[in-house]
Amino acid sequence: MFNQLLITLLLFSVMNPVFGQAKTGKSLMPAYGSNGKVGKYANIRGFKMYYEVYGKGSPVLMIHGNGGSISDFRNQIGYFSKNYKVIVADSRAQGKSVDVSDSLSYEMMADDYNALLTELHVDSCHVIGWSDGGINGLLLAKRNPKKVKKLAITGANLWPDTTALEPFLVKWIGSGIDSLNSVNQSQEVKAQKKLLNLMAFNPNISIADLKSVICPTLVIGGDNDVILPRHTMLIAEALPKSYLWILPDAGHSTLVVYKDVFNSVVEDFFKKPYRKEKGAAQFE
Numbered sequence: 274m275f276n277q278l279l280i281t282l283l284l285f286s287v288m289n290p291v292f293g294q295a296k297t298g299k300s301l302m303p304a305y306g307s308n309g310k311v312g313k314y315a316n317i318r319g320f321k322m323y324y325e326v327y328g329k330g331s332p333v334l335m336i337h338g339n340g341g342s343i344s345d346f347r348n349q350i351g352y353f354s355k356n357y358k359v360i361v362a363d364s365r366a367q368g369k370s371v372d373v374s375d376s377l378s379y380e381m382m383a384d385d386y387n388a389l390l391t392e393l394h395v396d397s398c399h400v401i402g403w404s405d406g407g408i409n410g411l412l413l414a415k416r417n418p419k420k421v422k423k424l425a426i427t428g429a430n431l432w433p434d435t436t437a438l439e440p441f442l443v444k445w446i447g448s449g450i451d452s453l454n455s456v457n458q459s460q461e462v463k464a465q466k467k468l469l470n471l472m473a474f475n476p477n478i479s480i481a482d483l484k485s486v487i488c489p490t491l492v493i494g495g496d497n498d499v500i501l502p503r504h505t506m507l508i509a510e511a512l513p514k515s516y517l518w519i520l521p522d523a524g525h526s527t528l529v530v531y532k533d534v535f536n537s538v539v540e541d542f543f544k545k546p547y548r549k550e551k552g553a554a555q556f557e
Contacts, residue, residue: 345403
């Protein structure tokens, strides 16, 4: 039981850093992720995907990280819903989107989000992805280029080894899987293993794969992120149309620690046309 609880807490604290933070002013916010007034389920691809929609205007899809949920975007939903139609959902096997299958992949989740957009009659949208959500965003744009107008990702990785991730995280994920293998295999333990296995063996996106992501992309990371800054830079360099933004004195939770500037910069990115040529701006 101790190991199971420890892994659960670590999973949320490392890859979902909003866990455990003070929720100042929470009473003034809608219950994002548990809003009975707007919450709905979409029957897609063999499971029920929980989602909420806020605001009106051009659609923006927000995709959370591993072990997270809609509420992770509490600092973004209110801001963007003033001028956009914000679509937020719990990814498969996370939050209220229960899925009891044995395996999970980023490709599977990207296809889930594509199906959700189709269900909501959204032909194209902007996308904000955090951590695993950034991976899902890249795959959504790669597999369905017409669905994504612009993509903003923070804390995403292309593969799961120490050239992309801090070595302690790779070691911790492996230790977590070993610990869960040693306890009673309840449904809860199996669900946690599925999320850890996802990080341990996925994603497997090549540099060549990124050439298919044709939408303008804002690639974001913290200079002290568990995703190595050099890997974040590699992603930006490989994408055909990209901006790179490394935030100082920031870890994995850039959109929490720098919520105000994050929201402002991402909205500015959505509003302005992408530069015609890389490097042209330095001569202006």
